[in-house]
Amino acid sequence: MPLYKTEKGLHLWKLVHRFDHNPAFNINTEIEILKKIDHPCLIKIKNFFEAEDYYIVLELMEGGELYDRVSRPIKMKEATCKLYFYQMLLAVKYLHDNGIIHRDLKPENVLLSSSEETCLIKITDFGQSKILGETSLMKTLCGTPTYLAPEVLNSLGTAGYSRAVDCWSLGVILFVCLCGYPPFNEQNTRLSLKDQITRGEYTFISKEWKHVSDTALDLVKKLLVVDPSKRLTTEEALEHPWLQPLPMFDNPFGVEIVPDIRPKPPLVQLDAISSCPIKYGPTCVSVNAVIAIVLLGGIPLEKTTVVLQQLSGLWQTTSPRELVYLLH
Template sequence: MSKTIGSGACGEVKLAFVKSTCKKVAVKVISKKRFRMSTSSDNEPPISVDTEIEILKKLNHPCIIRIENFFDSVDSYYIVLELMEGGELFDRVVTSTRLQEPTAKLYFYQMLLAVQYLHENGVIHRDLKPENVLLSSTTEECCVKITDFGQSKILGEASLMRTLCGTPTYLAPEILNTAGTAGYSNAVDCWSLGVILFVCLSGYPPFSEQNGKIPLKNQITEGKYTFIPGAWEHVSKPALDLVKRLLVVNPDERLTTKEALEHPWLQDNNMKSVAQKLMNDIVHSMPPPLTQKPVSRKRAHEGEQEASTSKYSEQFTAATEKRAKM
């Protein structure tokens, strides 16, 4: 076990090495005490961590982080994950101000394939955000992988999730409208994907507490977001159209992952060819880490959510204000 490379509501992620091979991995250490506190308000019968880990270990997709091992000690759970040297999508967006559209398209296509696979296997992520999208390397063309299934639930045939969870900025309207007391479907992930695509293309979040005129909850439940001309002038109309079709308040009218993959913006054979090559490349090339200091933050949890969301939005404030003056 080596240095800490990330932190969350229930624990931290550490860099580690397999003794026999010196292979680098990431180990997520979850405090059992903090985990019990975070799940105590769940309205559904709890699923044991080891059962959920076993199910997730069976998932096999190039754009979903691979769980390599799992250990259960007296005080903590240890989840051994493949290491992604490129860090989080969040840091890539903040460092670059925003992604170039071809890069955003390459990353988003892979995200859609991963989430489609999850949904086909009865898993809803429920906490999709740039912090939970990892990059295989520091190069612009790289494989991306969805991670952090701490909020996900395995779905039975007739069950829908009723737990209010996730990061407020990325929560779907139907979750906020019912305060988590009514059932909701995998369409919540498609809303979150729409928010992620908005951030990647523009460099600022569509819903933010920085907008003092309308409370964050109302912005989301009413689908009120603002396109700042300076941030979107170089974004194509098809890309903008896909964002709008994902950020639809009514989940029945929102694009599914399958429909999103069929959208004109993603009918790019060259991009798909690159994506397939990256996804099939088992051994990723690993350039030296970025010299920029990563953005420091903790992930939101219960009462911390609003403060965390505000801090997250502040990362985009300078760029947003600059564009607003254009």
């Protein structure tokens, strides 16, 4: 993701196109969830802009994606997998306790705070998440195929599924972290990807698993259970012998984990930008261009709003060079 510079440091910013054709994606739900959640292992929103497209400013995670870490030729140590997975479980348990189902858990959506092995992780990307009641079921077919739970593939938009789908995805992530390859893949010539998942048929390559403990393997198997009613919940997974007891889990964040969602103050919005009419021309600045200038140039939001208000109807015909000069 591109970086956004502010007086408080660098942040990530995510561009979401207004006319996204994915029926499972909901920008309003993502923003609502990001504003409400407060957990050390869930990404924090810093700001949100709405113009021609949507811009979400997030805290910077310098270690990149977990996907990049597990894709390296040298596999992660089991102790490192354990630390990361423990944090993932805490984060997903927090979401479930607050009626939120992620629905797209995968290594690409787990960010690392640094390049150090013993670092904080944060789950991100709530574009396909769902806010549910205690007994609600979902029916939308969404998520990344390799990480989809059997009941999602079997539902086809008719039968319902629950928060247990996240626990299946966590099992797939743990599998990949421990051995470096996915349990289900499209290169299988005997079964389709859907049949592999719905039957729960995956293969352990002995040479890739010979250094993995039996307790770690047991946790994987208990998460990759086809019947969601028999699959471990996040609470049960946290009590699994593989995660008990280790001193590193006493307080890995050095902060108190808040058990409930707390309201956040409203985010600053560039109303002056989003409310301006758009005029296109060879030298004019579009709404998206203004947003990009603000984000990439590290320009304070308050100054941007004041300058645009002063320019009023003239800013649409201001060249990018002139606008950058005025904003700085």
